[in-house]
Amino acid sequence: MVSPETRKQYRITVGIECHVQLKTKTKLFSAVGNDAREAPANTLISHIDLGMPGALPVLNEAAVCLAIKAAFALKTEPQLFSKFDRKHYFYPDLPKGYQITQFDQPIILGGHVTIVVDGNQKDIAITRAHLEEDAGKSTHPSGKEYSLIDLNRAGTPLLEIVSEPQIHSAAEAKAYAKELYLLIRYADVSDANLYYGNMRFDVNVSVSKTDNLGTRTETKNLNSFRSVEKAVEHEANRQIELLEKGEVIVQETRGWDDAKQKTFSQRTKEEAHDYRYFPEPDIPPLDLDPSFIAKIKKDMPVMPGELRQQLSTLQLDNSAVETLVEELQAGRFMLTVLEKGDVHAAKKIAAWLTSDVQAMVVAQKITWDDAKLDGQSMLVLAAMVEDKKVSSTAAKQILEELVLRGGDPLKIAEDKKLLQVSDEGAVGKIVDAVIADNPQAVADVKAGEMKAIGYLVGQVMKHSRGQANPSLAQKLLKEKIG
Numbered sequence: 001m002v003s004p005e006t007r008k009q010y011r012i013t014v015g016i017e018c019h020v021q022l023k024t025k026t027k028l029f030s031a032v033g034n035d036a037r038e039a040p041a042n043t044l045i046s047h048i049d050l051g052m053p054g055a056l057p058v059l060n061e062a063a064v065c066l067a068i069k070a071a072f073a074l075k076t077e078p079q080l081f082s083k084f085d086r087k088h089y090f091y092p093d094l095p096k097g098y099q100i101t102q103f104d105q106p107i108i109l110g111g112h113v114t115i116v117v118d119g120n121q122k123d124i125a126i127t128r129a130h131l132e133e134d135a136g137k138s139t140h141p142s143g144k145e146y147s148l149i150d151l152n153r154a155g156t157p158l159l160e161i162v163s164e165p166q167i168h169s170a171a172e173a174k175a176y177a178k179e180l181y182l183l184i185r186y187a188d189v190s191d192a193n194l195y196y197g198n199m200r201f202d203v204n205v206s207v208s209k210t211d212n213l214g215t216r217t218e219t220k221n222l223n224s225f226r227s228v229e230k231a232v233e234h235e236a237n238r239q240i241e242l243l244e245k246g247e248v249i250v251q252e253t254r255g256w257d258d259a260k261q262k263t264f265s266q267r268t269k270e271e272a273h274d275y276r277y278f279p280e281p282d283i284p285p286l287d288l289d290p291s292f293i294a295k296i297k298k299d300m301p302v303m304p305g306e307l308r309q310q311l312s313t314l315q316l317d318n319s320a321v322e323t324l325v326e327e328l329q330a331g332r333f334m335l336t337v338l339e340k341g342d343v344h345a346a347k348k349i350a351a352w353l354t355s356d357v358q359a360m361v362v363a364q365k366i367t368w369d370d371a372k373l374d375g376q377s378m379l380v381l382a383a384m385v386e387d388k389k390v391s392s393t394a395a396k397q398i399l400e401e402l403v404l405r406g407g408d409p410l411k412i413a414e415d416k417k418l419l420q421v422s423d424e425g426a427v428g429k430i431v432d433a434v435i436a437d438n439p440q441a442v443a444d445v446k447a448g449e450m451k452a453i454g455y456l457v458g459q460v461m462k463h464s465r466g467q468a469n470p471s472l473a474q475k476l477l478k479e480k481i482g
Helices: 004-009 061-073 169-188 225-244 288-298 304-314 318-326 330-337 345-362 375-386 393-407 407-414 424-437 439-446 453-464 471-482
Strands: 010-023 085-088 098-101 114-118 118-133 137-141 148-150 159-163 199-208 217-220 253-258 262-268
Touching: 004 225, 010 169, 010 225, 061 118, 061 137, 061 159, 061 169, 061 288, 098 118, 114 169, 114 199, 114 217, 137 375, 148 199, 169 225, 169 304, 169 318, 169 330, 199 225, 199 471, 217 225, 217 262, 225 253, 225 262, 304 330, 304 345, 318 330, 318 345, 345 375, 375 393, 375 407, 393 407, 424 453, 424 471, 439 453, 439 471, 453 471
Parallel strands: 217 253
Antiparallel strands: 010 159, 010 199, 085 098, 114 118, 118 159, 137 148, 199 217, 253 262
């Protein structure tokens, strides 16, 4: 176990490689379906994916368009010229014996991801991002002496995003992974479903007592923000322990055991020359037209940073803002509400989303994807509360109906008898009856016991079946009791 004092002597340095599965209909080089989530093993494959003799790959234009969008999301421009290369290695899930990727001239260079940790903002620079095809998937049945290969994923278009080694804590690593996830989702580049492996993180960790980087290890295929954080934390501690014992760090590839919360050795780390890169002879270089790029840039959606700026006009607390930004549907919905220009109503709707609707999602009454969020209906409900047509409690009942089933908030209020009675004459008659029925409470009010007024208001609400305007009821009680 590393003591806090010992740990402070070391500088942790982390670089993260993220593999993003692009949301195209077909694979990167073959006309085969790209959604293998529920497909039986080895049913989404073609002669191109298998590297059969004479098979010629054809580049998927949609994947290039998504890579261009990713460049803008990373606050940079795509490269006008890029090319593809062959990366050779031999593994059972790579039937061709090589992977088509981009080596020395990728489609994206530069850019950055802005993170905030403990209130401090920091830009993590992006080294590069390149297009490549995925390999297949090996599974190892428990208790068996063999492995199974599913090639449905072979040829899936990936964008590998590589950060500079500018991350210096587990918290920063988690924040980077999370913000990159949001950028990719908002740019509509990938579904970014971590459960299905649409985004996978490889973390390179080294420790050193000097400004020189130490020997790094790479922990691969992390599929949650928590596992990114915990893997960095564990690996840093493991390396410090070894160095404190006078041992050396081996440059290697490691895996993550989520059950044990620790990394484990898989294989020694290959160097670039081990892969024998050379230019892909079957795919011509990419030479992008600036007008083609400009058209994609023009259609870019609002990104998380812009949304945060717009939400700042509502003066919400930071946790509420992040809840709205992290839930894509909620964030995009708030943009439609903000476009209406009613800041007061937008703030009320934001509060409903981050409290009541979020509670419904947590309770599994609904998912954000299925929530029936309609801007006009929400604005009408906010106006009904503002005009005291319904109480804040009644509004929450109406809100639940709206989110679960949709509809007209006014009609829902009428059907559920939730409209407040604000007619002085009607409420006054109920107040007279309550005063007559509760002489002791009235005497207490006259004696200065103002808590009793709350009891009398409650009696008015009870007699009116919750429909009387409580503010009006209190006003009339005070006037009539004197």
